[in-house]
Amino acid sequence: MTSEAVTPRADRRLRRARQATLVSLATGVWASVLLPAVGLTREPDPGRVALGAVGILAFVIAQTVVLYAAVTPWLDPRWRRRAELSLVAVAALTVPLVGPVAAGRWPTWAWLGAALIGMTPLLVRWRAALAVAVGVLAVAVAVAWWTGGSVPRHLAVTGGIGVAVAAVNGFQVWFWDLLVEARQGQAAQARLAAAEERLRFARDVHDVLGHRLTVIALKAELAARLAPVDPERAGREAAEVRRLAASALSEVRETVHGYRVVDLDEQLTAVVGVLRSCGVRCTVLPLPADLPQPAAAELAAVLREASTNVLRHSRADWCRIRIDREDDVARMTVANDGADDSAPDAHSHGLRGLTDRLAAAGGELRVRREGAIFTLEATVPARS
Numbered sequence: 098m099t100s101e102a103v104t105p106r107a108d109r110r111l112r113r114a115r116q117a118t119l120v121s122l123a124t125g126v127w128a129s130v131l132l133p134a135v136g137l138t139r140e141p142d143p144g145r146v147a148l149g150a151v152g153i154l155a156f157v158i159a160q161t162v163v164l165y166a167a168v169t170p171w172l173d174p175r176w177r178r179r180a181e182l183s184l185v186a187v188a189a190l191t192v193p194l195v196g197p198v199a200a201g202r203w204p205t206w207a208w209l210g211a212a213l214i215g216m217t218p219l220l221v222r223w224r225a226a227l228a229v230a231v232g233v234l235a236v237a238v239a240v241a242w243w244t245g246g247s248v249p250r251h252l253a254v255t256g257g258i259g260v261a262v263a264a265v266n267g268f269q270v271w272f273w274d275l276l277v278e279a280r281q282g283q284a285a286q287a288r289l290a291a292a293e294e295r296l297r298f299a300r301d302v303h304d305v306l307g308h309r310l311t312v313i314a315l316k317a318e319l320a321a322r323l324a325p326v327d328p329e330r331a332g333r334e335a336a337e338v339r340r341l342a343a344s345a346l347s348e349v350r351e352t353v354h355g356y357r358v359v360d361l362d363e364q365l366t367a368v369v370g371v372l373r374s375c376g377v378r379c380t381v382l383p384l385p386a387d388l389p390q391p392a393a394a395e396l397a398a399v400l401r402e403a404s405t406n407v408l409r410h411s412r413a414d415w416c417r418i419r420i421d422r423e424d425d426v427a428r429m430t431v432a433n434d435g436a437d438d439s440a441p442d443a444h445s446h447g448l449r450g451l452t453d454r455l456a457a458a459g460g461e462l463r464v465r466r467e468g469a470i471f472t473l474e475a476t477v478p479a480r481s
Contacts (some may be wrong), residue, residue, distance in 0.1 A: 115168050118273045122164045122266060130157050136198045136205030145198050149205065152194030156209055159184040160216065167219045168273050181220055188213055192236060200244035210237045210255035215262025219270050230259065280376070306345060313341050361393035361400070365418070368404040377407065377433070378415040385422040392427040392479040395458050396420060399475040402451050403431040411435040411471065427479035436471035451475070 133153050140146050163184050166177045191209050198205040210233045217226040234256055241251040316338045323331035362384065369379045388396075400418070407413050412435035419430045452462045460477035 114273065114276050118168050118269055119165065121269050122168070123161070132208040133195065133198075133205050136195075136203040136208075139199040139202045148194045149198035152191040153209070155187045156184075156191050156195075156212070159187040160212060163216065163220065167270050170277060184216075192240060196240040197244055201246050204241070204246060204251045204254050206240045207237050207251040207254035208258070210234070210251075211257075211259035211262060214255065214259025215266050218263050218267040226263070230256075230263075233259070302349065306349065310345070313338055313345070316341065361388070361397045361420075364397040364400050368400055369418075372404060372407060372413075372416055377413045380415070380417045382419045382421070384420050385427070388420070388422055388427055389479050391458070392477045395455060395460060395477045396427060396429045396475060398454065399429055399451055399462070399473070400431070402448065403473050406448075406471075406473070407431075407433045410437070412437060422479050425478060425480045427477050429475045430472065431474075432470060432472040434469050434471075436466055436469050448473075 130153065133149075137146050137149055137153075140149065159180070162180045166172055166180050188209070191206065195209060196206045213233050214230045217229045220226075221229065234252060237251040237255040238248055240246070241248045316334050320331045320334035320338060323334060365381065365384070369381060372379050407416050411433055413433040414435060416431065416433040419428075421428055448462065448464060455462050455475060455477060458477055460475060463474045465472050465474075
């Protein structure tokens with residue numbers, strides 16, 4: 098079972114898949130109620146009927162809790178282990194409570210045994226599951242012998258039906274685990290893309306500053322040593338240190354500017370790739386061919402922040418990106434669904450920074466939220 102917390106509650110598609118899995122597993126739980134309940138209708142002793150009903154109800158409750166835990170990866174493992182131990186204890190109690198019900202007329206406990214075998218692959222590894230299945234079959238034989246029932250019938254119900262239920266339940270939860278792992282992989286891919294971009298920028302800064310700072314340190318040390326014996330040369334070395342520092346600062350500014358001024362086409366391709374890898378359907382209208390470079394650079398910065406908001410502050414199924422030009426104004430609109438209470442507004446830190454940046458360039462940033470739809474619209478001058 099997948100143990101890493103992935104919070105399907107914050108992922109609409111994964112939440113729906115989990116709900117479908119729970120519904121499918123619940124169908125088997127109801128079968129665990131209905132088929133043993135047939136034995137209750139065939140038992141003439143009211144006392145046995147009452148005890149059997151208590152045993153069946155307790156078993157179904159424990160079974161439901163364990164199945165819920167099987168598709169709820171964010172639960173504390175200790176809580177899951179307690180649920181499994183409770184099921185074991187309840188299953189043991191059902192032998193004296195349910196075993197005598199409809200003795201010789203209906204294999205009442207055998208149906209509970211089938212449910213136990215059907216659940217074992219969800220709780221333990223296959224080798225342990227085989228050992229548990231053998232133990233449950235032994236109990237079924239003992240119950241049949243104790244109550245005077247048919248041993249072959251008990252074995253057929255417990256073993257045959259149990260293996261069929263195990264196959265169905267195992268496939269469902271196996272498929273659920275694949276979905277969870279796929280979503281984890283998509284999230285990891287998005288984090289990796291961001292980390293690679295930070296690494297690239299860090300390498301660029303290191304390449305620019307590394308050599309320059311080494312030279313500056315050596316020149317400053319030389320100036321300090323020459324100051325008592327050759328003040329004139331020490332002054333020249335100090336002037337050289339100042340020149341190198343100014344040059345390094347200029348190169349860092351150029352590097353940062355080059356990092357911020359990203360080609361809009363490249364940025365759009367990267368953003369669409371990351372969003373689609375995270376399961377967000379992207380619709381992108383063709384870029385205008387005559388978009389000036391300064392306007393494209395500003396919109397690329399807006400696109401970076403907008404895509405971050407889609408991944409961080411929504412459970413989006415779709416995202417629509419549109420960039421067009423009207424006369425001397427370029428406009429970018431990014432809309433997505435799945436906005437929740439944590440969605441950014443005009444006062445968020447990232448959007449405030451973009452607002453200030455666009456204002457300095459003569460542009461404007463507007464955001465609005467209509468239900469679950471969040472829309473970001475940026476305009477910048479686009480004079481040729």
